[in-house]
Structures are given as C-alpha cells and as structure tokens.
Amino acid sequence: MNYWLMKSEPDVFSYDDLVEKGKAEWDGVRNHTAKLHMMAMKKGDLALFYHSNIGVEAVGVMEIVEEAAPDSTDETGKWVAVHVAPKEKLANPVTLKAMKADSALSGMVMLRQSRLSVSPLSEQEFRHILALSKR
DNA sequence: GCCAACGTTGGC
DNA sequence: GCCAACGTTGGC
Numbered sequence: 838m839n840y841w842l843m844k845s846e847p848d849v850f851s852y853d854d855l856v857e858k859g860k861a862e863w864d865g866v867r868n869h870t871a872k873l874h875m876m877a878m879k880k881g882d883l884a885l886f887y888h889s890n891i892g893v894e895a896v897g898v899m900e901i902v903e904e905a906a907p908d909s910t911d912e913t914g915k916w917v918a919v920h921v922a923p924k925e926k927l928a929n930p931v932t933l934k935a936m937k938a939d940s941a942l943s944g945m946v947m948l949r950q951s952r953l954s955v956s957p958l959s960e961q962e963f964r965h966i967l968a969l970s971k972r
Numbered sequence: 973g974c975c976a977a978c979g980t981t982g983g984c
Numbered sequence: 985g986c987c988a989a990c991g992t993t994g995g996c
Contacts, residue, residue, distance in 0.1 A: 868978095868979080890992060893994085924982090950978085951978095951993085951994065952976095952979090954980075
C-alpha cells in the first residue's frame with residue numbers, strides 16, 4: 838500500500854465536490870514527474886486531498902479506485918489520469934504552515950517541490966498528518 | 973500583485 | 985546540447 842498527496846485548487850475542484858460526485862477522474866495533470874507517480878498508484882492506495890491557493894491545507898483522504906488510464910481531457914494521448922473516491926474528511930484541516938513547522942514532516946516531497954501536484958508520502962508522514970488532523 | 977521555483981521552447 | 989527567454993504554479 839502506498840500513500841500520496843494530490844493538489845487541487847478548491848475553486849476548480851474541492852474535496853466537497855468529490856464527496857458530492859462520489860468518484861472522479863483526477864485529470865489535467867501535465868507534468869512528467871506527477872504522471873510517473875500516478876502510474877505507480879495501485880487500487881486501494883490512499884491519498885491526501887490538498888487545497889492549493891485557497892486554504893493551502895490538507896482537507897481529506899481519498900482512495901485510488903482505478904489505476905492510471907488515458908486522461909479523457911487530453912487529446913495528445915500522452916497523459917494519464919486515475920480515478921479517486923472520497924474516504925474520510927479530516928476533522929481539522931492540516932495547513933501547509935503546520936506541515937512546514939513539523940520536524941517529522943521535513944522530508945515530505947511536497948515541501949521540497951512545492952509545484953509538484955502529485956507527490957508520494959511515506960506511511961509515517963501520512964499517519965502523522967492524520968494524527969495532526971485529530972488534534 | 974509579486975516573486976521563487978521549475979518546466980518548456982527555440983536559437984545557435 | 986547549451987542557455988536565455990518566457991510561461992505556469994503556488995505561496996505569501
């Protein structure tokens with residue numbers, strides 16, 4: 838089982854939008870590193886849903902329900918998308934500020950590469966962020 | 973609105 | 985293949 842962090846601007850697509858839809862294609866990713874991460878995702882993997890630009894915080898957990906397949910919004914055939922479903926909304930969002938301030942998360946890929954929209958999390962990082970959300 | 977980080981493009 | 989110019993992302 839692997840863990841991931843995926844970013845979306847909430848005014849375009851928010852965690853609540855995902856809850857409403859029940860399941861969604863995570864499309865529009867146009868970055869090679871992010872693509873490689875999506876291709877490594879397995880059904881049943883868990884991902885944190887992160888709101889960029891507005892909120893700037895992790896807000897929920899989702900599950901990968903379909904592995905990488907051609908992105909339906911891409912006409913070039915070069916890009917892939919996965920399908921995700923909501924699993925659990927965090928009791929309290931975990932802000933970027935809180936993650937940056939926490940030494941247990943200093944190795945997080947997303948903190949080192951802020952522009953990367955899909956990044957891996959270690960199991961420890963994933964559990965740690967969930968613990969922070971329950972405080 | 974600004975700026976840093978990073979990706980892409982195009983001239984050579 | 986290098987590098988300058990430019991575009992985009994995302995935090996502040």
